[in-house]
Each structure stands twice: as C-alpha cells, then as structure tokens.
Amino acid sequence: MWGGRFAEGPAAVMREINASIPFDKRLWRQDVAGSQAHVKMLGAAGIVSVEDAAAISAGLAQVAADYEANGVAEDLTLEDIHMQTEAKLGALIGPVAGRLHTARSRNDQVATDFRLWVRDAIDQVDGALAAFQQALLVRADEHADSVMPGFTHLQSAQPVTLGHHLMAYYEMIARDRSRFHDARARANLCPLGSAALAGTGFPIDREATARTLGFDGPTRNSLDGVSDRDFAIEYLTAAVQCALHLSRLAEEFILWASQPFGFVSLSDQWSTGSSIMPQKRNPDAAELVRGHSGRILGCMTGLMVTMKGLPLAYSKDMQDDKPPVFEAHDLLGLSIAAMTGMVESATFRTVRMRQAAEAGFSTATDLADWLVRVADIPFREAHHITGSAVKRAEDLGVALDRVPLADLQAIDARIDERVYGVLSVDASVASRTSFGGTAPARVRAAIAAARNGA
Ligand code: ARG
Secondary structure, three states: OOOOOOOOOOOHHHHHHHOOHHHHHHHHHHHHHHHHHHHHHHHHOOOOOHHHHHHHHHHHHHHHHHHHHHOOOOOOOOOOHHHHHHHHHHHHHHHHHHHOOOOOOHHHHHHHHHHHHHHHHHHHHHHHHHHHHHHHHHHHHHOOOOEEEEEEOOEEEEEEEHHHHHHHHHHHHHHHHHHHHHHHHHHOOEOOOOOOOOOOOOOOOHHHHHHHOOOOOEOOOHHHHHHOOHHHHHHHHHHHHHHHHHHHHHHHHHHHHOOOOOOEEOOHHHOEOOOOOOOOOEOHHHHHHHHHHHHHHHHHHHHHHHHOOOOOOOOHHHHHHHHHHHHHHHHHHHHHHHHHHHHHHOEEOHHHHHHHHHHOOOOHHHHHHHHHHOOOOOHHHHHHHHHHHHHHHHHHOOOHHHOOHHHHHHHOOOOOHHHHHOOOHHHHHHHOOOOOOOOHHHHHHHHHHHHOOO
16 A cells, blocks of 8 residues: 555564454445445545546445455455455456545544444444333333332332332433433544545535435544544443443342342343252353443443543554444443343242342331321431331331331330331332332333333
C-alpha cells in the first residue's frame, strides 16, 4: 500500500504486531457497506466516473458474496479488513479498484465501520434484553402472590412476593435498555469524509454518505471524527451496567439454588453435574454470568486506559479498540441468553419460600405498625414492644402469629386479638399497597403497566 516510499518489507514481528485482520475481519459487512456508500457518493459527486463507480460497486458486491461464502482469510500481509477488501476488489476488477480510496483514509473508514458495528450490536442487545424482560414478566405474573422473605443484609427483613422481586430486575433491565438507546443516538453519526484527520479537498457530500448508511448525519469535526472512541466506551459502560444487573440475579439464583435456601431448582438444561458427587446440581451458567460481568468490566477498563493519553488525532493504539468491544459483546450476549433461559425454566419452590418468610419474624414491622395505627402508640415505643414480642416468640419457638394473646398482652395490655389480622405473611404483603410496593395487587398493576409499554 505504501510501496512508493519503502524499499524493504516489514519484519515478521512487525507484520504480526501491526495486523488487525485476525479480529477486525469481523467488520467485513460494515466495511463493504461503508465502501459502497462512499463509492456511490463519489460517483454522484462526479469525483469518479459513473462507469468506474458502477464497476467498483459491482466488484464490492462480489467481494461481499465471497466473504459470505468463504469467510475472510487471515492474511497478515494485508494488515486489516480495509486492505483485505481493497486487495480483493483489485484482483476482481483491476486498477480501477484504486479509485475507491479517493477522498478517504483508513482512519475515517475504520471509525465508520466500528460505529456501524456498535450500532448493530446495540440493536442485538436490545432485542435480547426485550426477550429477557418478557421472561421476567411471565414468571412475575405467575408468582405475583408467592410470598418469600425480602432481605436486607441478607437477613430476613419483611415478606415480599417473588413477582415483586422479579419485577425489580425488569426495572433494572428497562434502564439498561434506555442506556443503550442513549448510546446509540450519540454513536449514530458518520465520520466518513473526515479522511485522515483534516477533511479533504475533494467535493464530497458527507450528508449523502451518512444518509446511505442510516446515520443521522455526519460528525462535525474531522479530528474528533477519526480519533474518538467514546461511542465504543459508552457501549461498554452500558454493557457493564447491564452485566452487573445480570450478575446480581445470577448470584441470587446461586444462593436460592443452594440446599439451605432451596428457593429454586434450576432446570436440567441449565445445571451441570459433578464428576465425583452424584447428588450435585451445580448452577454453573449462573456462576459464569456472575464471572463474565468481571470480564466485561475488564474490557471497559482496558479501552478506557487505551484511550486516556492519546493525543489527537489517530494513533495505532486505537486499533486495540475492537477486541474488548467484541469480547464484551459476546460475553454479554451469552449472559443475557443464559439468564433468560434460567428464568424461563426455573422451578420456584414456593412452599419453601413461604416457610422461610414465616420463619424470620418477618412481620415484626407489621406488629409495630399495628400498634401505631390501632393503639395510637408512638412508633419508637411500638418498636420496643415489638422487640419484646419477637423475643417471646423466639423463647416459645413459634412464629409471631402463634404467640398466645395472653403473652402479647403481658408485654403490653393495649394489644388485642385484632392484631392477628396483620401478623401473617399474606396479610403483611397485602398491606404494602403504596406505589411501587409488594402488595400482589400492586405487582399485578406493575406487570400490566409494563405490558402496556410503560
Ligand atoms: N487497522 C487500523 C485500525 O483498526 C485501521 C486504521 C489504520 N490507520 C492508520 N493510519 N494506520 O485502527
């Protein structure tokens, strides 16, 4: 490509360190699409003849068909996907192929390809997350009334419903999707025409190229267009946040699937056995979702560190932008699909969940609230009385709603039999009717709102 200036070829290691084709071959669709848009514009603007533009365009279509059929060869002498495509085109249509690179550089070319790729990646993730949300909605609906312990500090706190718990993840994923949408909107500008760094003297039509490629318009500054990768970093930050959410659910599934919890049993499809312990059913997929979140975070950190000290405009360090984005995207795609499968197929052990909810004196707050509402006792005092009632239940080895009335009245005479109406876990969750609360009626309303696109 630069034979005019160079007498000798590169050293073998130079070739190897310089080549990006082993990974950027993944950009071939975007590379061909970018070239097609560019040559269409060159022809329309009269920068190359209409005949040459047509020949190049037909040749590019053949290159694409060849990539589709045979894959992209990892030929290190053709450093990257851009050179690979141009060389293939030359082999097909001869010297006229050399006109394609008029008024562009690999710098604006790779920035364009990569933005197109990230845009597609975001659309894929969005589709996968929508399916995951559907799975959450289905299971939440099924379990809108299923009582389980709600935890703080991983100590039983107050009863909630499983439906409410799953809908918490629905909300997290909704925000993840909105972060990806935001990132997409900012990424969707076209750097092509920025050329190497300074723009070009050819009378190009950047609006036209941008339109052909489905961008909202051209990037406004050529130096910025070729040298920033914030669109990739934004994709990664959104991916990290999403992976962290998936990881928390994965962690809960791991805990819930353990024998002491016994809240969930993962389907055979989403469990693995042990080669030595026949009784084992391991939640490996959930553990890997948890693990992958760390790797995705590493990808984000890696690209940020790559970019942090680079002067404008392009430096070759930036070639290292693609592997972390590809890796994170693959890991995230697997993680979303695995969590979706686990949620869809898990068997929730509702009897066990209910027992656990009843075990931890989880309706103590309901007793305190009752003392405030019915007996008009200040909350701090009610809290103290309730503490004594819990102590009594503990001594008797029974749930709060099994402590005899005489025992409760011995603690505070203002307690009467109506208190039993609030001490069951069902009464507790049913009473949490505030907006966003765990009352089954609220959970159903939240599911209905989600289904209506709220
Ligand atoms: N393979 C390069 C990359 O991915 C393409 C841009 C090369 N530009 C250059 N000036 N050497 O970044």
